[in-house]
Amino acid sequence: MTAERDEILQAVSSAVLAVTRHLSVREVLQVIVRSAQRLLDARYAALGVPDDDGSFAEFVAEGITDRQWEAIGPIPRQHGMLGAMLREGAPVRLSDLRADPRFEYWPKAHPVMKDFLGVPITDGGEVLGIIFLANKRTGDGFTGADQDLLQVFAAHAAIALANARLYERGRELAMLEERHRVARELHDAVTQKLFALRLSAQAAGALIESAPGRAAAELERVQRLAGEALGELRAVIVELRPAELDRHGLAETLRKHVRMLDRLQPARVAFEADALPPLTSAVEVAVFRVAQEALHNALRHAEARRVAVRLSYAGGTLVLAVEDDGTGFEPSLSRGLGLVSMKERAESVGGRMAVSSAPGEGTTVRVEVGV
Structure with missing residues (x-):
């Protein structure tokens, strides 16, 4: 078991050190959660990084299938035990989570969790997130030694998140x-x-x-x-013009951008494209920027769970469509969300943009450009 532990911890350390190469914090957090679940023999494991809206900017989990996630619904909010851990910033080890007064409820399809072990992810006294395990497969629940080991995983997660913050700040600068x-x-x-x-x-x-x-x-x-x-x-x-457009063209650059968002965001983001003819630099830049803005709106403002991006070409017309299942809005009442700039970008290359949306019914942004 000692050899297996060393092997797993080495894999986690390598993943954390590789975060700047992957540019995907979510992938690294997934490695940490999966490794903690395996090493501590837990049925369920998860890691959450809070946002400023009472939910989680990142939430990765092991032990729950995609079908179960769909039945459970949106990612959890900062309430109950998860909210208490974020506020208190202290480890929690329980023989029965449901007996603790900080526990509130689960969604109907949520699996039943009994024994529970959670530790905060901290950096200089600031709580960056939480990592927790539930339902130990062997023995009589989690031990003090398990808690010590989970704190090692939390320290690795803190390094990954701190590195991500530094990278993001450097990119913004x-x-x-x-x-x-x-x-x-x-x-x-x-x-x-x-x-x-x-x-x-x-x-x-x-x-x-x-x-x-x-x-x-x-x-x-x-x-x-x-x-x-x-x-x-x-x-x-x-x-x-983004350098990737010069190297890979519009379709492949947008494909890679969507793939990155799919890894980093809790929503499912999908992409498909027809074979495209040669495009001018101006058209590629305009369409790519509109797609970026539409994706940003869907993922950050519309709380979408699924976003589909499609590039198609027929009869001399290039079409971009970005469709989400988010909260929607009334287009005639909104001039925000970058709609004006997207429209101007489309028109700058002789194209036109249309937005179809309604409250509660998602949004579709469609751009057509003659090429």
Whole structure:
């Protein structure tokens, strides 16, 4: 058993160290939970990382099938024993979870749990989450030694979550710096040309009756400046183009993005695509950004459990559809959720966007672009 324990702990350590390569904290947390379940011989194991809305940003579990999850319903809220552990930040070891006054209830299809062991995941005194086991298969429940070992797994989870936070902060800083750089370039190049273009257009308007020749010269200058400004804007757009689009194209880049979200989010996110013709850089960027925004809305705001993304092509028209089963909304009453920017992105490449939604009935974002 000692050899097996060392092997499992080595696997967990390797998974934690590989988090920056995987870029999937959920995968690492799944390894930790699965390993804890196996080593401590528990029927059920889970790990939850709370969000700011009373639910969990991450919740991974072992011992429950997909069919059982569907019957249970949404991921748990921060109530009962889970909420108490997050508030108290102390280990809990019980012979019967149901006898503890902090226990409240389970959904109807939830499996019955008796003996229980949970420990907080902490970083510098801050509770990042909880890891817990239930229904030990052998013996008379969880022991003090089991608790000590589970705290080792919690420490590994804390490292993984701390690394993820550092990575996310670094990514945000990089994005902020890139925005500032683009803003400077727009100001230094494009803005100056647009200002000069405006002055030339005003001069042409003032001279068109009194000095038609000079007005014509100013109009030629307007045309030249407009072309230069357009070129500058295209250069900035190319720089903003995700590098993956250059390497893999729209379909594969979106496929990888969806696969990552499916691993990181509790919702099921699926993708399918037809064979696509060669697409211009502008079309690829516009469609990809609309897809990103629609996915963000579905996963962060609509509380969707399932999201389907599809790229199709027929008759010279590229179609993006992002459909979710979330809370829905009334499109005619909303100008938020990035709808305006998505519509503008679609129209910038000659496309059109339509949103179908209603409260309680999910949302479908559909973009059509002639290519």
